[in-house]
Amino acid sequence: MSQIEKNSSLWSYANPRKFLATTERVMPFLWGAALVCLVVGLVWGFFFTPDDYRQGSTVKIIYLHVPSALMAINAWMMMLVASLIWLVRRHHVSALAARAAGPVGAVMTLIALVTGAIWGQPMWGTWWAWDPRLTSFLILFLFYLGYMALWAAIDDPDTAADLTAVLCLVGSVFAVLSRYAVNFWNQGLHQGASLSMDAKENVDDVFYLPLLVCIAGFVLLFIALVFYRTGTEIRARRIRALLARERAGA
Amino acid sequence: MMPDLGKYTDTVLTAYAASILLLALLVALSLWRGRRMRIEMEQLEARTRRNG
Amino acid sequence: MIALLLRDLRLAVRAGGGFGLGLAFFLIVTVLVPFAVGPQSALLSSIAPGVLWLGALLACLLSLDRLLALDWEDGSLDLLATAPLPLEAAVTIKALAHWITTGLPLVLVAPVLGVLLNLPGPGYLWLVVSLAAGTPALSVIGTFGAALTVGLKRGGLLLSLLVLPLYVPTLIFGAEVARRGALGMETLTPLLMLAGISAGALALLPFASAAVLRVNLR
Amino acid sequence: MIALLLRDLRLAVRAGGGFGLGLAFFLIVTVLVPFAVGPQSALLSSIAPGVLWLGALLACLLSLDRLLALDWEDGSLDLLATAPLPLEAAVTIKALAHWITTGLPLVLVAPVLGVLLNLPGPGYLWLVVSLAAGTPALSVIGTFGAALTVGLKRGGLLLSLLVLPLYVPTLIFGAEVARRGALGMETLTPLLMLAGISAGALALLPFASAAVLRVNLR
Amino acid sequence: MAECAFFRAAQSGMRVVMDLTVSDLTIARGGVPVLAGLSFVLEPGHALILRGPNGIGKTTLLRTIAGLQPPVSGQITGAQDRIAYAAHADGIKPTLSVVENLRFWARVFGAGGIQPALEAFDLTTLSERAAGSLSAGQKRRLGLARLLVTGRPIWVLDEPTVSLDTRAVAMFADAVRAHLAWGGSALIATHIDLGLEAGVLDVTPFKASLAPAAGANAFDEAFL
Amino acid sequence: MAECAFFRAAQSGMRVVMDLTVSDLTIARGGVPVLAGLSFVLEPGHALILRGPNGIGKTTLLRTIAGLQPPVSGQITGAQDRIAYAAHADGIKPTLSVVENLRFWARVFGAGGIQPALEAFDLTTLSERAAGSLSAGQKRRLGLARLLVTGRPIWVLDEPTVSLDTRAVAMFADAVRAHLAWGGSALIATHIDLGLEAGVLDVTPFKASLAPAAGANAFDEAFL
Ligand code: HEM
Ligand SMILES: Nc1ncnc2c1ncn2[C@@H]1O[C@H](COP(=O)(O)OP(=O)(O)OP(=O)(O)O)[C@@H](O)[C@H]1O
Ligand SMILES: Nc1ncnc2c1ncn2[C@@H]1O[C@H](COP(=O)(O)OP(=O)(O)OP(=O)(O)O)[C@@H](O)[C@H]1O
Numbered sequence A: 001m002s003q004i005e006k007n008s009s010l011w012s013y014a015n016p017r018k019f020l021a022t023t024e025r026v027m028p029f030l031w032g033a034a035l036v037c038l039v040v041g042l043v044w045g046f047f048f049t050p051d052d053y054r055q056g057s058t059v060k061i062i063y064l065h066v067p068s069a070l071m072a073i074n075a076w077m078m079m080l081v082a083s084l085i086w087l088v089r090r091h092h093v094s095a096l097a098a099r100a101a102g103p104v105g106a107v108m109t110l111i112a113l114v115t116g117a118i119w120g121q122p123m124w125g126t127w128w129a130w131d132p133r134l135t136s137f138l139i140l141f142l143f144y145l146g147y148m149a150l151w152a153a154i155d156d157p158d159t160a161a162d163l164t165a166v167l168c169l170v171g172s173v174f175a176v177l178s179r180y181a182v183n184f185w186n187q188g189l190h191q192g193a194s195l196s197m198d199a200k201e202n203v204d205d206v207f208y209l210p211l212l213v214c215i216a217g218f219v220l221l222f223i224a225l226v227f228y229r230t231g232t233e234i235r236a237r238r239i240r241a242l243l244a245r246e247r248a249g250a
Numbered sequence B: 001m002m003p004d005l006g007k008y009t010d011t012v013l014t015a016y017a018a019s020i021l022l023l024a025l026l027v028a029l030s031l032w033r034g035r036r037m038r039i040e041m042e043q044l045e046a047r048t049r050r051n052g
Numbered sequence C, D: 001m002i003a004l005l006l007r008d009l010r011l012a013v014r015a016g017g018g019f020g021l022g023l024a025f026f027l028i029v030t031v032l033v034p035f036a037v038g039p040q041s042a043l044l045s046s047i048a049p050g051v052l053w054l055g056a057l058l059a060c061l062l063s064l065d066r067l068l069a070l071d072w073e074d075g076s077l078d079l080l081a082t083a084p085l086p087l088e089a090a091v092t093i094k095a096l097a098h099w100i101t102t103g104l105p106l107v108l109v110a111p112v113l114g115v116l117l118n119l120p121g122p123g124y125l126w127l128v129v130s131l132a133a134g135t136p137a138l139s140v141i142g143t144f145g146a147a148l149t150v151g152l153k154r155g156g157l158l159l160s161l162l163v164l165p166l167y168v169p170t171l172i173f174g175a176e177v178a179r180r181g182a183l184g185m186e187t188l189t190p191l192l193m194l195a196g197i198s199a200g201a202l203a204l205l206p207f208a209s210a211a212v213l214r215v216n217l218r
Numbered sequence E, F: 001m002a003e004c005a006f007f008r009a010a011q012s013g014m015r016v017v018m019d020l021t022v023s024d025l026t027i028a029r030g031g032v033p034v035l036a037g038l039s040f041v042l043e044p045g046h047a048l049i050l051r052g053p054n055g056i057g058k059t060t061l062l063r064t065i066a067g068l069q070p071p072v073s074g075q076i077t078g079a080q081d082r083i084a085y086a087a088h089a090d091g092i093k094p095t096l097s098v099v100e101n102l103r104f105w106a107r108v109f110g111a112g113g114i115q116p117a118l119e120a121f122d123l124t125t126l127s128e129r130a131a132g133s134l135s136a137g138q139k140r141r142l143g144l145a146r147l148l149v150t151g152r153p154i155w156v157l158d159e160p161t162v163s164l165d166t167r168a169v170a171m172f173a174d175a176v177r178a179h180l181a182w183g184g185s186a187l188i189a190t191h192i193d194l195g196l197e198a199g200v201l202d203v204t205p206f207k208a209s210l211a212p213a214a215g216a217n218a219f220d221e222a223f224l
């Protein structure tokens, strides 16, 4: 263990024990902060913002829709980075973090899809339209499903980590390709991005500030969930290793 | 207390209910599995220590 | 390399016809569509290019699971991995054999099936062109999926799940070429994209497939 | 008998999710259709019932090859044939397990996918009813096909080829129920036919399957 | 054909015990007769070892006796529903655990507990392992343990000791001896010495000549 | 690691001949170490028989040496591109004939004719038969004949004589002797006596202890 203490770079968190110890300490704060941001943002948005002149009270959906849509993409990004780290440096924690993020990302995607569909009903008169933004989210959801299914289907953890990492890489390339393909195929109905730097013209401050709080809440929740679930995965692997040794020893 | 959501009451409420349900489900499942793994690991570690 | 290609082709012919079956599936899916959606010929002719592309894609997909799994089960892959041939080459050859036995016959037979679905006149040429440009990508991407799932007993459905989203860009551009062609519209842009995807997949994916296969063999 | 059913269900769950994957394939085929035929919602909604039925049928079809082939390969079928259980019962149980792991989930999830294709309002009920009445026939017929092709290495595509024509009547009546339902028309006649096919297949085909299986085992 | 059946009290209550009688059997594989004119009687409490060079037709013979394929001509009596067959493929599901695999077969054959079977082949420590993660020999032990849970009196075994180490071969021999003592019988094709006290039948002399035989089937024979 | 490589004239021209050296090898299966601290040298012209009870890790060791899986720690030198591996599954295509099967592997390995291989395992009379219609022992003979057409100097064999009758075992022993005489070497895991003059390595003493080892991987080891 001494060699680990000497090693104070960021990589030292790739040690499962250290990772567990550290996250154990910050978990309560993370959960707390996530909860506070979410509650404040959602309550603010739901109770204390006015209706939009065109969309009526449905704008309130934006406080769930946009943060979850952002996190859906960012979760995949995080998985991509974690997969690369695993492939290059072979830190097990990073592979397990990618695995832990998968279902979280999938649920975020699902929330974006569901809120979008519910929103679409009054706005566009349909639950679902083959708009490029919507469509590419559906494809993203399929990538999440495939990624999770592959993890679940393979027994050997290192094999599973390697294969899912490569899938994540190749999948990212194809997800981007799909985005362009879908755009080409159908120009859509969906709002353009308005959360850019000069966003103030598009979205009023009244909506903008609580939205930012909600986004912060989703980000924090994501981090908390991923840390927690990575811990769970580490323990699951430890259980596996202990059981295997016990049996082999018996 | 409840703001007037006009003709979109159902829409907005379903959206909130669905999302919060999904989030709660995710968190609950994570916590449940997390707790199980933690307990199982501690039991196993205690056992292996006892057996050498 | 040639030996491997010849063997794979020979096996495809011997095993009850690697060709025949892909084609037959394509044929039957195409035939079932009118039963499913109803026989109105205007409706059929408007969905014809799409259905043909989708049928070709599914026929490709279904034949993927025998691409590597048989060699895995009988130990040939272990032996190939220890042979002088680099695994990247072996994987590419296998994709090529898959294309010759599945993609190529699909390209050739698609116009005939177009007749069944009332494909509009100018559509035939573009259907063939788009399939010719797109099916190699389908084979190469499929090989990657097969390499991912090779260790799993009957990974067939998982294979579909992994491969289908990867097929989306190819399908979109391919069907777009055929659809625009059938309507007499400009087809250059999607055709270039389609060819680009094929070329890119052909150049890069064999490395991913070989890497994944090595992991699966250990 | 219960032991066999439980084992098959357990195997389906263990093998990376017998359920999940059939569903996933259904989902993916449905999603791919708009990419292939274009995004116009009127067009989509007019082909929706047919496409959903076709998708369900293909998802069923794809999972057939693991229905008996795995048991054949590892020798379980030899052993089952020498066991006290009559082979007819074993085959029926296996078809039932297939329906529970594939047909039933398809029925439940079909309405969700209907949304993606703009299925008209009244169509949802009839889609579910028709799938519930028709999928048992798909499983039983599929088991027969699987029994026919069980000895063949990767009979997957041959299986499709044999089974698809047998699926035609089920598909026609099933899709007809769903289509008429979506248009608000009378559905009783095709529904009765569909139920009749299911009942007949269930009553007679297990004997054929068992007979065919015995031949294949020797 | 006088069927020689008699009653006998056995460990698990009263059972009908009878000989397995094979008379003037001709068997074919892939349409080609491989063994002809084979006759033997296997009595309860006895084992018979089949020997013969590779490709002579031992596997074909065992499959015929197990009822998996019909004989070309000749009679097999006393086999119906009394045979436990084990070959190279032993019906083991890799995703199920050792116990789940065994319990399934025990329930299909309606026989009793699996504990004795596990103990006889030293599988207790492996019992929760997925069968797919066993080594070749461990898997084979599981396949043999299945025989014990069938409760069937006649074991028909095709090269049962493939991949087994010497200790496991001894376990197998013990299991066969116990089975014989209980009143069962065994028919075993093997190339190696099992250390069993058993009759040996070398099938080499029964190799089918390829001249078409006269008889009931001679009419078709030239064509088939 | 001094690599002991030297030149030697062999039957098929000049070849680089060197020892296969395994030093302090630890191997794992399914994430669990099975053998640890194994070292041996296999010189050209020699055979080494691996022995050990079922499940000790022989198959895992052979796969590691063949390069199909990475070792946990330790070195293997002289194996790269010099190994012909043969296991239970012998890569035989049932729909191809015996000759087609052999010729394929001969061309993949770029080696010479298949006639000597056919003759060594008495396959000439079967040469046009589809491999799927062979009996268990005939199939195995075909799998072993493949070794001869690879032209590789080190044979790594996992239970090669399964299903073989005594005559075929003798053929196999002759083939190994000829290979050794030619300057090749062989590493064979088996449970039975092959009648070869060869060193024997019992791997039982190298069974990995399951206490986590210190070393490069100890960093993660506690968890994995
Ligand atoms: C199921 C369908 C839908 C999906 C998958 C979806 C997806 C997305 C995505 C990915 C974003 C991107 C966030 C960003 O780039 O900043 C977004 C933002 C947004 N969506 Fe949706 N959406 C859906 C339906 C809808 C509907 C029906 C409406 C309302 C009519 C809507 C309104 C918005 C708005 C207002 C934004 C914020 C745009 C911005 O200002 O950035 N969405 N949605
Ligand atoms: N499909 C087939 N067509 C023609 N001949 C076949 C076919 N299958 C097997 N044979 C031949 O039938 C013969 C009997 O095979 P069988 O498997 O019964 O032999 P065996 O005695 O079990 O041999 P082994 O000891 O090698 O297992 C063999 O010579 C084999 O080549
Ligand atoms: N996926 C796995 N997970 C855990 N343990 C495994 C896995 N696969 C194999 N093992 C164990 O690894 C050990 C080594 O297996 P291996 O096949 O190398 O043994 P072997 O010496 O070849 O035995 P045999 O003589 O029976 O062939 C065995 O105890 C086996 O149970």
Ligand SMILES: [Mg+2]
Pocket: E058, E059, E060, E158, F135, F136, F137
């Ligand atoms: Mg045999």
Ligand SMILES: [Mg+2]
Pocket: E135, E136, E137, F058, F059, F060, F158
């Ligand atoms: Mg072994």
